Amino acid sequence: MDTNSPDPHAEYSPTDRLRVRLDPVWSRIRSRFIVDTRSLAAMRIALGLTLLIDLLHRAGSMAQFYTDSGVYPLSVYEATYSQFTGLSIHALSGELWFQQLLFVVAGLLAVAFVFGYRTRLVGALSLILLFSLHARNPAVLNGGDRLLRVILFVALTTPLGERWSVDALRRGSARSAVASFGTVAVLLQPLIVFISNAILKHQGETWYAGEALEIALKNDVMTILLGDVLASYPTVMTVLNYGWITLLSGSVLFLVVPVGRLRALAALAYIGAFSGMLVTMSVGIFPLGLIASVLPFLTAPFWDHLSRRVPDRWRNRLPTVDDLGPVGRPPIERRLLDGLRARGHAFAASYAVSYARSLLTVIGLLVVVWMLMFGAADVSDYSVPEEIDSATVDQQSWGLYAPDPSESYSWYVVEAELSNGTVIADLPGTADTFKHPPDAAGSYETFRHRKYLQKVQDSGEDDTGDEIAEAYADWACGQVATAHDRPVDQLTVSRVYQPSPLDGSLDTARPFTVIEWECQAS
Structure with missing residues (x-):
């Protein structure tokens, strides 16, 4: 190698020489974001x-x-x-x-x-x-x-x-x-x-x-x-x-x-x-x-x-x-x-x-x-x-199925006692039985109904207060009364907890009362 050969970058300033050397690197980086x-x-x-x-x-x-x-x-x-x-x-x-x-x-x-x-x-x-x-x-x-x-x-x-x-x-x-x-x-x-x-x-x-x-x-x-x-x-x-x-x-x-x-x-x-x-x-x-x-x-x-x-x-x-x-x-x-x-x-x-x-x-x-x-x-x-630092600005939280997926799931049963003493459980978007339904996902009208019923369950346990549960109960009373053309005296919303059948067999589902509500006469 001829050490006396002129430096091809000798006519450039130090800044220009740095830019020339970094150009290939910058070009590779830029190519990744085109x-x-x-x-x-x-x-x-x-x-x-x-x-x-x-x-x-x-x-x-x-x-x-x-x-x-x-x-x-x-x-x-x-x-x-x-x-x-x-x-x-x-x-x-x-x-x-x-x-x-x-x-x-x-x-x-x-x-x-x-x-x-x-x-x-x-x-x-x-x-x-x-x-x-x-x-x-x-x-x-x-x-x-x-x-x-x-x-x-x-x-x-x-x-x-x-x-x-x-x-x-x-x-x-x-x-x-x-x-x-x-x-x-x-x-x-x-x-x-x-x-x-x-x-x-x-x-x-x-x-x-x-x-x-x-x-x-x-x-x-x-x-x-x-x-x-x-x-x-x-x-x-x-x-x-x-x-x-x-x-x-x-x-x-x-x-x-x-x-x-x-x-x-x-x-x-x-x-x-x-x-x-x-x-x-x-x-x-x-x-x-x-x-x-x-x-x-x-x-x-x-x-x-x-x-x-x-x-x-x-x-x-x-x-x-x-x-x-x-x-x-x-x-x-x-x-x-x-x-x-x-x-x-x-x-x-x-x-x-x-x-x-x-x-x-x-x-x-x-x-x-x-x-x-x-x-x-x-x-x-x-x-x-x-x-x-606010909830409105903080939108970069991505925890789907993390850190571990849940090993249990739930469905909800709404029981309504009519004025004639009949107890029914047929509110759309909920299950009609405490036994495991043929398709638990199908017991919800949509995934948004599932999310809302989870909030109803949580209502009173976190900072959202009781309003969500109470409003849901009032609405459900009205829905049942309209569907059966008869006043509803009392409403009970229950969550049925089911451990996932990881070993192939279903454990006994356990019901928990979420709401007991006296319906207002309409």
Whole structure:
């Protein structure tokens, strides 16, 4: 080696030489956070459809859960879950028509979001209505609801309407890929969910021993469809248990380290696992939120391969954005910027664009900090600063089936004594027997009814007070009286506790009285 050879970087300053040496490293890091805009479009569509599915699912119990004639009237809303008081538009009225109106508005916004019309504005309005709906009755929520609002919030820091959208057609152009703090946030969020859950499961005794999934699927209240079949095959359960733990704990290795086809294959493996949750466990929209969260990991080779699978006779008929050019009137912000330039204010237009991009960068960075801060606090002894430590802000808690799945489950029986002395137990959404029902999950009308009855049971034992239990009892009295056209004198709500049959045999179920209530004459 010729030691007298000139240093190719000698003409650079020390700062420039450091930058040149770090450029390859930075390039590799940046490549891990570039997202194909088709993946963002798929995420937008998945989130919009999830919003629609959630609204349709809730609509069947709208009167019961969101009006003054149901189990959670405004008087109870104002007396419980004080951290959400005043944060719900849905709480402006307890009338059914008002809830129906808000549901219709939310549905229309979700449809507009799916099609990518005014994507950020429509998405923000959808998020506001979603949080308002959640705040109106927190007693029916589970982790899937939190995941949906968190994923939607984080996703809005990215250009969700860049492709496959009305917005793209109006612009007449689209980027193929983007990289920003927003894409960093949208890729980190599912990793925080997976890693947090893996750490919390490690604090238990059964997941890393290969036993937890079998225990979870023996829970007849939480197991549905294919889950009832899989529960009969312990060896399969052990294999799936370790596979699930591997996906959670190895998420950084599988989803961040690789690029190209390997990353897409890893993302498809996660999507397959979450799809399995849909047909085995009664956990609401949690699997749909998880599927939406990993779609940004699908890379260009996946979409290119998928497009090649489209028959030529169809593909040739599908014009691209570049083929069409701008469709209709440009967005209002584009028209304002063009107006400034036409009036000779090109500098002001450029400043406005730069300011908007800088603002999005700052917001994306703050979202990343928020995610990491509260995610770390959830799985460690770290405490967030007191100034921002609130239940409304702290949304990074992901403890599904952690640290261990429950080894028991319950169903509820509502007995009503009519004025003629007849005792009946036929309230919809509850079981009609203290014996083990053929399908314990089917004893609940929906998983939200299960969540609410758990809150009824807990009422009086925690800081929510007795209001939830009393309001439920009053509502149940009215439901039974209306169904039988006869006054109800007394109502008893019982919880039936059933240990999971881990050894294949059911132990004797034990009933406990939750409420004894004297019904008011109507």
